[in-house]
Amino acid sequence: MPLLDHLWIVLALPLAGAGLCGLFGRRWSQTLVNSVAVGSVSLTFLAVLEVVREFTLGAPDHARSFFPWMMAGPFRVDFALQVDQLTVVMLLVVAGVGLLIHIYSTGYMAHEGGYYRFFSYMNLFMFFMLTLVLSANLVLLFVGWEGVGLCSYLLIGFFFRKKSAADAGKKAFIVTRIGDFGFTLGVLLAFRQFHSVDYHAIFSAASTMPVEGAGHYGVLTAICLLLFAGAVGKSAQLPLYVWLPDAMEGPTPVSALIHAATMVTAGVYMVARMNVLFVHAPLALMVVAVVGAVTALFAATIALVQTDIKKVLAYSTVSQLGYMFLACGVGAFSAGIFHLMTHAFFKGLLFLAAGSVIHAMGGEQDMRRMGGLRTKIPVTYWTMLAATLAIAGAPGFSGFFSKDEILFQSFAGPLANRALWAVGLAAALLTSFYMFRLLFLTFHGAPRYDEHQTHVHESPRSMLVPLVILAILATVGGWLAAPALWRGANHFDDYLDPVFASANAVLAMSQPLNLPAETHILEIELMALAVAIAFVGFLVAWWFYLRNPRTPERLASNLHAPYELLLHKYYVDEIYAFLIVRPLLWISTNLLWHVVDTRVIDGTVNGVAHGARGAGGRLRQIQSGNARSYAAWVVFGAVLFTGLLMGLLRMVR
């Protein structure tokens, strides 16, 4: 029985875990909850491995429909799943990183209340994320898309007694809903255009359509821009990124799993999945690239001055997601997915290590009250160092290969744009700086906390093992693309080629790559430049935070205005509050509540009730209890009725 024909099992496993933990977990011991939750995800991971094995052995990769879900006239949605190369990458990332984070959570959440609730939500998240990845049509993708949003909401607000956490959950849900509205419209428009929501039908129809060049923007551009609106919300890009930093209110493993490694990359996955549509809409691709590049730089600047260790990582995530969109936008979809994968490793690791630091410090998240932790929690330090080197782009580490690929593609790729490349490079400099700043502030220098009160301790083994495994992945994960350095094959690129082949063909047709001979030298040059930039970032961070620890303060007071601007995150939250939230609240309160609800709706309902009561009050006087007066009314009525009848008869005659 090939598992590939029973893909639903991959989804059923985490769903069963979620159901069991959610329904019975309250009465179970922690050990039992652990074994059910982690066990279900382990089985899922094994199932994914089996699926990948069968797929690699050459099983046909057609979509498998299990049952028709919705049928209305020509509209038909099947519960259909599919596996192709892109799915394989996503499956391995989601199930693998998900499993590691589940194991980590057993240690991290051991002392928190609502243990079973946490694991139930986490398993549910795995279910929806795998649905999103495995679906073979846009509607089922949307089910997963909304489902992970729901789990994100539930887990951000996990400590729901804390108002800021509950608010952050609501904010995440509402802000992403704005994008999802666009996404829904995009799906409907796609159905209207292609009369189907299946990937296969849409892609084969779209690949025969002409590329919508300058001045001929048509339905494909509209569909792509609408779908991208959903991605902007889900993947926290400008202007809808505001929910992700607040989402750090959730427990740290949640930040690692949902808000770094998997869910927020759903937008990138979706754009890569829709590559055939996007390459036919160059304007939409341009928008994707610009949004991505600007977000990468914008978020990186905010990360420079944040003092909360998780906030730095949150803005870093926004910035790195921007990189992925930049890659997709310049037509390098496989580079985007490659960065998605390496990012899942190193950013998941960074969050888990940050969680380990917070655990060690007894809940402290402010980097200004850390320092000198290197010798006290060495495993956390070394793993975090690996992740920092990876994200900063140190040669040999995973982030080096993926980021370099993106920068190269934006410089010399099919839709290259030098301005975007420069923005990406600037963001790389800032990334290197703020990551080493985080590392130095946390682990180096003199301790800035009360050593008598805070008992720093290394985390339990259940947390350290995932850290070490992720550190290994974050280090070697990029080597799939390494042979390209020596003019060899980029294995990752080649592997994904079947998915992106037709898109690449379209790109090559419209914009032939014009420098085949010099490409390799150029790539080496750009690589050297990127490494130099990363090293500059490291040096500046070292100079600021280890060599002359007073420099940052002096700089902050000298450049007061820009510093304040960054510290307050460009006042974006305040601007949104002023432009959108407050007017909306005002309209809701003064118009919708006080006028429409109180006066119109309540007024109508109460008015009807008052009228009925008044009329009844007067009419009941008739009911005097005197039988003869009733008789008089009967006679009166009969006479009236007879008179009317006779009058009518006369009129008819």
Place this chain on the structure above:
Amino acid sequence: MVPTSYYLGLSAILFGLGVVAFLFKRNIITIFMAIELMLNAVNLAFVAFSQALGQLDGQVFVFFVIVVAAAEAAVGLAIVMLIARNRQSLNVERVNLLKF
């Protein structure tokens, strides 16, 4: 042969008397008799139409009315008995508890 309109006139007069008696008399027994008067006024109209149209339907109706009137008299008189026992009076104006 007496014209039908005469019968109908008599029927209307009897019915009117019944109504007036019903409305203005206070004794519950009298009211009861007024009801019987109205029923029989209608019976008269039925019979008159039956004769005028040469059909038996009206006669059949009259039998029904008589049966119903008998049943009603049985129930009604029982009620009258109870009222008389409870109120020590047959004045219908003292039976006025069922009201707003």
